[in-house]
Amino acid sequence: MSEIEPTQRTDLAEQRLTTTGETDETTQAAWTEFQFEDDAKLAVEALDVYYGNEQALQSVSLDVPDESVTALIGPSGCGKSTFLRCLNRMNDRIKSARIEGSVALDGQEIYSDGVNLVELRKRVGMVFQEPNPFPKSIEDNISYGPRKHGDLDTGLLARLFGTDDAEEAQALVERALRRAALWEEVKDRLGDNALGLSGGQQQRLCIARCLAVDPDVILMDEPASALDPIATAKIEDLIEELAEDYSVVVVTHNMQQASRISDQTAVFLTGGELVEYGETEQIFENPQSQRVEDYITGKFG
Amino acid sequence: MSEIEPTQRTDLAEQRLTTTGETDETTQAAWTEFQFEDDAKLAVEALDVYYGNEQALQSVSLDVPDESVTALIGPSGCGKSTFLRCLNRMNDRIKSARIEGSVALDGQEIYSDGVNLVELRKRVGMVFQEPNPFPKSIEDNISYGPRKHGDLDTGLLARLFGTDDAEEAQALVERALRRAALWEEVKDRLGDNALGLSGGQQQRLCIARCLAVDPDVILMDEPASALDPIATAKIEDLIEELAEDYSVVVVTHNMQQASRISDQTAVFLTGGELVEYGETEQIFENPQSQRVEDYITGKFG
Amino acid sequence: MSSVTENRLAAADSTTGDLVSLGVIGVATLTFLASWLLLLQWVDETATVAGLSVLKLLGVGLAVIGGGLVVIGVGSRFDYIDTTPSSSAGAPVGVVFGVLWAILGGLAATLLLENAVVLWLPVAVVFGVVGFLASVLPGEDVGSTLPVAAILILLGVVVAIGGVNAGWTWSPDWSSASFPGSELVPILVVFGTLLGAWSAGKAKEGFGAEGRQAGAYYLIGSVVFAMLGVLGLLIGFIVTNGLQTTLTGASLLGGRQTIPFVGLQVAWPEFPFLLNQTGGLYVEIPGVLPALVGTLWLVVGAVSFAVPLGIGAAVFLTEYAERGRFTQVVEVATNGLWSTPSIVFGLFGLAFLVPRISGGNSIVVGQLVLGFMLLPLVLITSREAILAVPDARRDASAALGVTKWQTIRSVVLPAAMPGTITGVILGVGRIAGETAPLLLVFGGSPYPSTTPNVLGGFRFSAQPPFVTNEALLSPASALPYQLYSTITAGVFPKEIFTNTEFGWGTALVLLLVVVGLYAIGVGSRLYFRRKLHNE
Amino acid sequence: SGGGDDSTDTEDGESGGESTDSGGQQSGLDTTVLTGDGSSTVFPITNTASSYWNSNPEAGDEDYWPAEAAEEYGTDMRLADYFASQYGYEATEQRSVPPFRVSIALSHSGTGVEGVMEGRVDIGDSSASAEAELAGSDPSEETLNNFTDHVVGVDGQPIVVSREIADAGVESITIEELRQIYRQEITNWSEVGGPDREILALGRAEGSGTDTSFRANVFGDPNAPISPDQRFGQNQQLQTAIAQANNAIAYIALAFVEPDGATPPVDLVIDGTTYSYGDNLGAQDYPLSRDLHAYTWTGTSRKEAAFINFILSDFGQEHFVRAENYFALPDDRLQSQREKVAPSNYE
Amino acid sequence: MTQRLPQTREVPRRLRAAVRRRVERTKQRARDYRSRTEDGAIAMDGLVFASVIVTFLSFLAGSRWTVIPVVVFLASMGVGWYRYQAEAAKITTLLTTVITVSILTLIVAFLVIESVPAVRLMGLDLLTQIRNPTMDDPALGQGLWGRNDVWSLTPMMLGTAVTTLIATLIAAPIGIAGAVFVSEIAPRRVREVVKPGIELMAGIPSITYGFIGLTIVNQYFYLEFGTPTIGTYFAAGLMIGIMALPTVVTVAEDALNAVPESIKSGALAIGSTRWQTTKSVTIPAGLSGVSAGVLLGIGRAMGETMAATVMLTHTKGFPSPVFDVFSNYGETLTTVIAFEGGNASGVHMSALFAAGVVLFVMVMLLSVASQYVEWRMYQKLGGEQ
């Protein structure tokens, strides 16, 4: 687990696209003390998101450190997924969504005009709630990203001229599957359709697919909510392992899960505010706000 | 909360349709001491359910007392819904399902040949996970059951001859809606389409619809899982209230919820076995089996 | 009448009531089937069974059903039979019986008195009101049996005593046709037995909610049975009629085929009806080869025209264009055009395409016109198929940093292919059986003696348009057009078949081709659906 | 799909023998399919001719081109080869491969006249004159002049009835009765000496030559309103319907009469003269007799001429006209028709 | 009045503003396009569009040089595909959309334009005239087609209405019963056979029905019921109704199937019988889909050509009384086109086009109506807020 130390954060506000509206001083006060080092992998600053006229996130600021697991928890509809999707601009795909504020990846603003979405998403990978493998072979699922990015050439033409990257492809597939702890289970049927895998395997496949494009940050939206306990346990182990190399952000509705796997936890509450953010242990054992305590102890939600 | 006293239970096994296979002696031992009085509302004895060749429930026996809330908890896929649907024979609608064992309602076997499903389901009502109001007016949703059972006559003919039960119908609708704590919210728009209600209101409407046919037992399958926290709280209050008159069986995946609302709790674990059954407090504070304790403390699931 | 208040978890045992109801249902079923035999003329109305003419037997059947219903109704009313009727049969039943009684009264009045509105109208009204009240006022057991029984007994007795016999005809003023007893009686009996079965079905389950269910199920079951029967008969009819023609001269190993290069002769299946020319002096067994090949070319042309256009447009509309007014209008328009009558397309082809392309009837215009017809369907189905690709897949691809077009090509289109293919096959099935536009823009000689030689027909020249294809620019025949020609061309030029025989043969081949296409379409849909769900 | 290639058929007539340059070529001559459409009355003639033509039987074929017939023409060539060679076409010397193919479609005269006029077909079969066919739409003089008329046979339009009616003793009707029947003034067979049965007055489609000439010859105006009970597109269909019915009367063409079969003829009495089938229907004064035309548009191309000449030959008149029950053209008319398409015009 | 004045002044101002906004947006789009797209791709787009337009124009003009722009198109597309695949793909799909839409528009426009002479001549009488004033014996409904410049579609419209009505009366109730049977009553094994079976029957070509109708049904009515002709509206309507049955069953069954299982379970779980559930919950909930199926069936029946063409008598007029479905009259909008399309010219042809337009409009209305009810159903089941 990476060391986390509260420090002053750089002011990214200069780079902001739009200024935020008023912020809820009282709730912010509770956690703004807690900040990470300068080199936060992702620095989110005063992020507002609107769907049409509905505000889904209210001036959220938080820093995601590298090589650790950050959990986002909160009741349904509080904006966790929305927040997550802002981090790789998947929200751009929603017509009604409007985003204000700033998100910086390694200090580089991702909401500025010239940002190349393709590059961004290569560096900030995402795993969804429902496992969503392509209806292709396991192999093809993994090599899909690299192939499309031109890192692998396995086209007909290449094969015809014998210049294809079949071996690299194989190596890459194996590496990604091993990393996602799936290799042993599927190595004998790489050519089978990925839809034939169990839910848990599918989800690990999706993680492997994401790893294959070699991202810096991995976003996961309730990656285990559709899975049974055993598969869930495997995914949890995997997440902890991934944190050794990547910055992982996980949304979960399962507080036990959050406490088990994460290094720091952010608690969102209804209305899209970030109420508390800090080291996981502290949040679960000694939450600063009454609302968070109520939520964590199951008074509601 | 009704008084619960462990006693010997009547042997319903004679009435069983099929004899069960071997039962897991060790897990059974943990709770078979805990039994209710003779007049258990529902007595389930050695129930096996198969979907095709998959066994979904393994020799489950338990008694549901009257005027109390019984919660069924357990990880996903452990057979909670399957068990619940056996209690009013809704499983009959699933072609691949095969049921062995016995379920008695007020001492009368419901899995015998001549059983009238319509009568059975009038007495054992059911509320589903997703609210499923009919695409009709609120009023019509409530009065649907009684009208179909001939308890209310509001047909064209009756109206023609002036013998319709409009007033009774109105009274009944009001009573059911009040009982389901929905009256105040909808009394001014009884004629509106029920699909226009919010999720929580729809779910309470479904409860009201069920109450309107005046059942003895109400089965609920994760009635609040699709709802937001506020609506959930309302449903929980309502369940506690209903327990004053009815026997309520609730499936939930939320342990806090189970502990909040139920009088006794049954814990199912993967594979369809009933691992422990007893008073809620005891189950949550002092579970007899390690597996249940692991489950309850969030070691998995 | 027994009360409903008592909660019956278990049903009562079977009673005499059940037996009577079962008997009535049995008689009704037999009578129902018998009247169909008469209607389909499989049994002559003059035939006798046990000394009674069939027609009279039908009457007796009706009367027996009526009698049975009376027994049930009265028995239930006085609690000899254990039932749980509702308080009334309900307004819909009342209205139906009211109308039936009104018709009966009105007819009786016209027959007995005189055909004047002043006379029959009041009688009909009175009968209608009586029928209505008789069915709604008493309990459900009486209300849904006795009014039926009355009608059935009346009809049955009139027929049984010969009041209406085969020779009797009813020639109303308003109709140019007249209705002889030989047909009218079976028709009435069909409806009568349906009513009877409904009523008895209700009684068998002891009236009430479950009685109504049983009654409705009997009624629907019989109607659907009849429907399936008729549809099945149609197909059976074509098959039995066409089979002999189609198989004329066919043999499994009678033919000879020389293996190319080797020169060896081997036994070969012979199927002259499929493989011979239709006309020409030297054809012994005329066949439908030209039409078969013509249909093939039509389909190939239409598909290669419509499929790329349709799929391309679908991709644009779903993936690139913003959803809004424009896409909506296109959707409405394509749906409308898909149901636009084919003859209208033919008219367009005749007036617009023919002068510009071939100057006369031709394969290529036929292909285009059928292509136009197919186009909306391809657009609709591939659009649906593309829309059905879960957004999750697009998101997944986008989240990997893959561009839009690559996502479309590698994720969306492959996933949409099954739906599109299914749709196209079904569409092809439809256009392959399409006749109307071919009359106007495609068809040539009714008894063609050559198959269109499209592949060999290409000619290249130094002048524009550089490529021509005489075969494509000439008229031809297609299976549906061949059938139409056979109908219109009347006298078949060969002794071996009569015109109708050749027609049935053509119809059978057409049916096999088109229904075969449909079967592939329906089957592939099932297959893809299963595949998607299982895996 | 094809670009804007122009028809090869629309322009060939005008230039007489010269074929257009596009399309399949063989020794510079147009060998694309010769298409014909139209009259169901003429159809038996042109269609039989096209069957013979397309089959191209060898000389000495006993069934179709017997040695004696070939000898009469002093040739040992195949049938179509021979007749086409007179117009400069090369013989193919293959059975079923004529120098060019002929395809005759079936509809009715209106379609034939319209089709040849709009260039949809090369030959428009018609059993009434183009003028009468087009009478409804006031064609210009120029339009009518563009038609080249080739009469290929003569029909004496017979009146036929259902078998049951003939058997019940109806043997003749007067032309006045016929008019009344088709004006729905007589509706029962008993009114014309038959059984007490409704009359089913069958007719042909408006625009068919049979209908046009019937109206012109019986009612004196090709546009006279008549109201048959039912109209049919083609004579063949009409023939089937008469056979199916038991109370029908119809005007039809000679090829479709079956004296002992299902479509027996009845005698027609006009001004005291009785015209009966097999007797005097071919007479000049039989008002219902009519010419059978094969129209071409703006002159006759080499291809068209070759085929029409084939029908007009003695062999053709015998096998395609007489054999179909029609009257062959009398010699003088034959001579003048042959001149229009004589090979010498195309040298 | 005083209140209206400012409003009227308001209108042009708003209009201008709207136009300006439109222009702005278009400009913005153009700028976006420029900045997004490489120069080569822009050139390709230009070439492709230009060549397509030229192709179309020269085709319209009937030129034999059409092939040149086609070649240009193919070449630029080929090069473009190789160099700028994404842009080329987009432009291709856009192009196919444009072509598809223009073909469909062209058909409709051509139909309408060709029907103008008939409309000019007849005006509204085209659809309403029931007597020909110029005829001595103006028998009702006769002489309305082609006598002395009268071309009235009324008899054919009546014919279409009558056959469609008969077909609907047969197909709708039986079809719905069939749908209910298949989706709600039949045991699973029966359903698995019957459903695809019925779908197959939807494929039987109409000419086949026509052949059966001609050889058997027409004969049956003529011989047994003494119809005045061999072929009546009733026989044709009956045949068309049977033909439309499978369509109605299939679509209506889909609609009933689409009613969520949860609603059906909800009804059963409070103890209503299966039939009560079907009647009071499933059918009302699926009603829009069911009616869409019926409308679709009606559309089919209305546009049905071949069966009617070979079965009907092709005499035009009004039966008396009009509901005499066994009369000797028999012509519908479709059959008149099929029967006379080959030899029509001038106003006659134009009148046939007018018949086509009437058909098109009626079918279009039905189609829109069925789409509307389906949309309503979607709204209803999806929640109405």
Ligand SMILES: Nc1ncnc2c1ncn2[C@@H]1O[C@H](COP(=O)(O)OP(=O)(O)OP(=O)(O)O)[C@@H](O)[C@H]1O
């Ligand atoms: N595409 C969208 N269009 C409009 N509103 C949306 C959209 N997606 C989400 N919302 C709204 O934004 C709010 C936040 O949604 P979000 O999905 O981020 O919540 P969440 O915390 O992920 O909830 P859950 O735990 O249920 O996934 C909710 O009120 C939701 O209704």
Ligand SMILES: Nc1ncnc2c1ncn2[C@@H]1O[C@H](COP(=O)(O)OP(=O)(O)OP(=O)(O)O)[C@@H](O)[C@H]1O
């Ligand atoms: N209709 C069905 N056909 C086949 N198998 C089924 C069916 N319904 C449930 N099952 C299987 O039976 C087992 C028990 O399912 P059930 O739905 O009862 O679990 P559950 O405890 O309600 O789970 P959850 O919490 O996810 O609702 C699971 O393995 C499931 O896959």
Ligand SMILES: [Mg+2]
């Ligand atoms: Mg979420």
Ligand SMILES: [Mg+2]
């Ligand atoms: Mg469940």
Ligand SMILES: O=P([O-])([O-])[O-]
């Ligand atoms: O010769 P017709 O077919 O036009 O009567």
